[in-house]
Amino acid sequence: MIWAAALLLGTALLVGGCLGPEPRPTPPAGALPPVSPSGLPPPSPPATAPAAPPPPARPAAAPRENHLSAATRSLVTQARTQMARGDLDGASSTLDRALRIEPNNPLLWVERGRLRIAENDARQAEGCGRKALSLAAGDRRTQSQAGRLLADALRAQGRNQEAHDVENQPYMH
Numbered sequence: 115m116i117w118a119a120a121l122l123l124g125t126a127l128l129v130g131g132c133l134g135p136e137p138r139p140t141p142p143a144g145a146l147p148p149v150s151p152s153g154l155p156p157p158s159p160p161a162t163a164p165a166a167p168p169p170p171a172r173p174a175a176a177p178r179e180n181h182l183s184a185a186t187r188s189l190v191t192q193a194r195t196q197m198a199r200g201d202l203d204g205a206s207s208t209l210d211r212a213l214r215i216e217p218n219n220p221l222l223w224v225e226r227g228r229l230r231i232a233e234n235d236a237r238q239a240e241g242c243g244r245k246a247l248s249l250a251a252g253d254r255r256t257q258s259q260a261g262r263l264l265a266d267a268l269r270a271q272g273r274n275q276e277a278h279d280v281e282n283q284p285y286m287h
Contacts, residue, residue, distance in 0.1 A: 178252035180221050186212040190225055202233050220249035220256050227263040236270035243267050257285035 182190060189212035196205035209226050216222055227242030243264030250256035261280050268277040280286070 180219060180250065180253050180256045182212075182219065182221055183216060186216050186219065186222060189215075190222070193225065193229070197229060197232060202229065205229055206233075218249055220246040220253070220260060223249065224256070224259045224263050227260075227267065231263070231266060231270065234270075236267045239267035240264060240271070254285055261286045 189208050193205040193208040193212070196202075196208060206226075206229060209222065209229060212222050213219075213226065223242045223246035227239040227246065230236070230239035230242060243260050243266075246260035247257060247264060250260050261283060265277040265280045268274075268280065
């Protein structure tokens with residue numbers, strides 16, 4: 115018998131829980147706000163701030179310009195002196211040191227490519243020109259230097275049409 119009463123009570127609680135809360139009547143207009151069980155009025159929705167004005171238009175960015183640091187400038191000067199004396203191996207080592215300092219400076223890749231042209235290694239010079247060109251985005255002067263190097267390297271490989279195509283790119287003018 116106790117078992118039957120417990121089953122009946124459990125069923126009643128289960129059914130009562132499925133039905134959900136009783137709907138509350140809507141207060142007439144101008145009535146006081148409803149009161150929560152704690153006795154406090156429910157929180158009002160957060161006030162929305164007025165929309166902020168759009169940010170002012172940015173002025174056109176100045177063209178980017180690549181430069182050598184003092185250390186790499188000194189190394190490039192040294193490498194050029196070594197090249198002028200015919201010490202291409204020494205110049206290569208010097209430029210490698212500069213590239214360890216500034217590996218993403220396209221001016222150094224142009225210098226290395228010029229050295230590779232002097233060493234009759236047009237394939238390596240082409241790679242240097244392409245690397246310099248990819249790093250020089252936004253710097254028209256450096257893009258032009260890299261483009262000249264790339265065109266020279268392609269021409270040295272007998273790829274004259276490709277060299278001509280590079281020379282007709284917008285950054286070359």
